[in-house]
Amino acid sequence: MDMDNPDSKRKAPRRKRDIRVILHFDLDCFYAQCIENANPHLKLVPLGIKQKSILATCNYVARSHGVRKLMGIHEAKRLCPDLVLADGEDLSPFRDVSKKIYSLLKSYSWNGRVERLGLDEVFLDVTDVVAYNLELLNHHCLEQSWFCLSREDPERGFGFDASAVAGCSWPLDDPDPISKDDDDDDDDDDALRLRLRLLLGSHLAFYLRQQIEHLGYTSACGIATNKLLAKLAGDKNKPQNQTTLLSSHSPASFLDPLPLSKIPGIGSKTITALKNLLKTDNDDNLTVRAARTNPAVSPAALERLLAGGGERGIGQRIWLLLHGIDTGEVKPARDVPRQISIEDTYRGLASLSHIREGLVQITASLLRRMHVDLVEDDSTEHVTTSSVSSTSSPAPPAATTTGAGKKGRRRWTAQPKTLRLTTRPYYPPSERDRYEYNHGRVSKSVALPRFVFDLGAETEVIVDRLVEGTLLPLFHALNPDSKRLSIGLLNVCVTNMDGGNDGGGGGDIVAAFRRQKEVEEVRAVAYGCLSDHDHDEEEDGDVVEEEAEESDMEEAEWVEEEDEQDGMRCRLCGCVIPFFAAEAHGRWHEVGEG
Incomplete structure (x- = not known):
């Protein structure tokens, strides 16, 4: 579509017949079902799953009393005094x-x-x-x-x-x-x-x-x-x-009555921008049909309204969603997750002792999940490092097995190489209207210490060592003013998995591209380019454990996005570049894009 051609701005997108058959399964009030199956006597009573001061979800018995998920505990108990609350923190x-x-x-x-x-x-x-x-x-x-x-x-x-x-x-x-x-x-x-x-x-x-x-x-x-x-x-x-x-x-007749907030891929920022464009504050009037048929809404107008931070094509993407067109593929199954992340929210952590306590809880939960998702029983005989040829490339440290006296052996199916800490300030209810939800969210990434993979060590020892030696220094780098702390969110994430199956199949060329991806990610981590936000900057190696070799990619900034399975998005031009071509693309920027 020619964005500069006025005749093309209101033209409905050409619909190519999609012959796929896609199934989407959604488990009913999932948390509540898990609790009910563990406690069958709760199936016939109003049940709510509590996380902090809100209901993460509730069963349909509770919903018949007017209780809804994400409702405050106090309001839910007012509507349904017999509501049984179960802890959903873990x-x-x-x-x-x-x-x-x-x-x-x-x-x-x-x-x-x-x-x-x-x-x-x-x-x-x-x-x-x-x-x-x-x-x-x-x-x-x-x-x-x-x-x-x-x-x-x-x-x-x-x-x-x-x-x-x-x-x-x-x-x-x-x-x-x-x-x-x-x-x-x-x-x-x-x-x-x-x-x-x-x-x-x-x-x-x-x-x-x-x-x-x-x-x-x-x-x-x-x-x-x-x-x-x-x-x-x-x-x-x-x-x-x-x-x-x-x-x-036509999907349009199916989508038209729905409010825009129901359309996956259209978030609160887009809805706020469309309200301004359509000059309405009434959410009831903001349906798919209202946006799709309004003369002011077109791919070009949406692009001007929503594009920012180097993101291109968002106007066309939203325009297609309004017409029920989604070319996104169901991603191939992976044997291991792309990343494992645990976070929690707080009402303003103001002391380092409380922050340390929060980091210990999150890190312990993260380590437990790593063991569930990435560790399996090892039926093969343990191979010592001495059996590896000295002429081969240096391999990652072998997965540690359980010590003598423990039943069986276990091994890591994949080992994440990167640890990321994310924090966000706490804003009182009176100030929240002034800020977006993720305002002030900052992240830092470092190499994940190898002692985390010692399956013979006690979990408490690993957690304390990781918090004291890595996460607290990261926290201080992100929040240098310890006298004015008010933390509303802590997130600890491990990513950049080494090993496991991507689920995409393929032969040696795919494996080669995957290895190239890992090399570029390690370089990006070392130079502070692999972050969630443009304003995240790595300090001068204060918390990075190893010095990286000089990179040829310093002039171009890269961000890996989960939606970009085949490459990295360049922040300078917005293009998605295959991992193996990232270095050449960086040089292209250096010589003047000519």
Whole structure:
């Protein structure tokens, strides 16, 4: 689209037919279900999960009394005096359940495209599974169809009725999706096959929801042709239900009644900017239709309104979302997470003793989660470093196994190389309107000390050593004025995983690119470029454990973003550059971009 051509500004985006089948699973009031399964007597009483002074979530019995998630404890108890409160501060049991459900869904994927969103949501791209079963469909006996879950074993699967969609569909008055009497676009063979794909996807979703129920958890599911529509479709008939968004209808009619705040990818900053552009303060008037059809809203106008900090193309991205177009792929499943992060919020920590106490609690929780996600039983015989050839490249320190006398051996499946501390000031309620939520948020990264990987050491010893020797010096570097402390957030994160499987498959060239990525990230960490915010600056090596070699990339700033799987985004020009080409791109800036 030509942003400078006025005739193109209001033109609806050309819609390329998306033949994917995406499932979005959302576990019903997940924290509450975890507590109820551990305490079955709580299933019939109003239950709320408390984190600090608010409800992280509540079960549907509590919601029938007017209680809602993120509500203050005092208000919730006023509405429902019989509300039972359970502690939700320790997320470990919730993560364990989330991991089991994620592993279950992943076991049914053929292409490995399984993406977890938070602890209670999972996307699956089942296009290949559905396409395979579409070819097996017997149109003369739809009511007694068989869904194959394995190419190798035709008996592994389930029977289903292919004459209708499983669960709910949108719109409600849609005709039978495979009827030959469909008119308009439905007479087109491609449209009919796509509707059949979605029908098959609905039955696969229903089957997978049943498998999740066998673990004791109910869920909602959305079935559509992209992630945006699948997530929104799943919200239509919560809880314990599913909705298929049939592709023969324009997504605009589905999206138009929704408030902008419901659209993933459109955050509070975008909504505030659109309110100013549309000259309205009424949230009820700020629907997708109001923004999509307003003459003042166009890709070019959105770009001028929202672009900042080198981010380009945001206007076009928001414009596409308003039309229900989302080209984002379901990210391939990973054997290990990209990062592990623990944070907590506070009402103004003002003393170093309280800050140390907070860091100890967070770090202990982080270490426990690292052991859950990154440590496994080692069935292979331990290999000593003496068996490694002296001519090979230096390898990372071998994972430490448990000492003698402990049952079995354990090993690290991946070892993070970077430790990051993030803090944010506390703002009293009277001042919060003056600041955005993340105002004043700053971060610093250093190399993660190797003693963290000693599986034979006591957890308390590792935590104390990490807090005293690394995190407190980081904190002082981020907050040098110790007499005026008022900390509202602490976050400790480990990232830059060394080892494990990216889940993307591939051969040696992919591994080579991955190694190149690691090299560039280490350089960026050493020079303070790998940070969450442009204003984060590394001090002169005060807290970095090792001196880095001189880098050729000093002139160009880089930031790694989780959404950019194939490269790093250059802060100077906004382009996403493959990891192997980052150094050359930096030199291109140095010589004048010519």
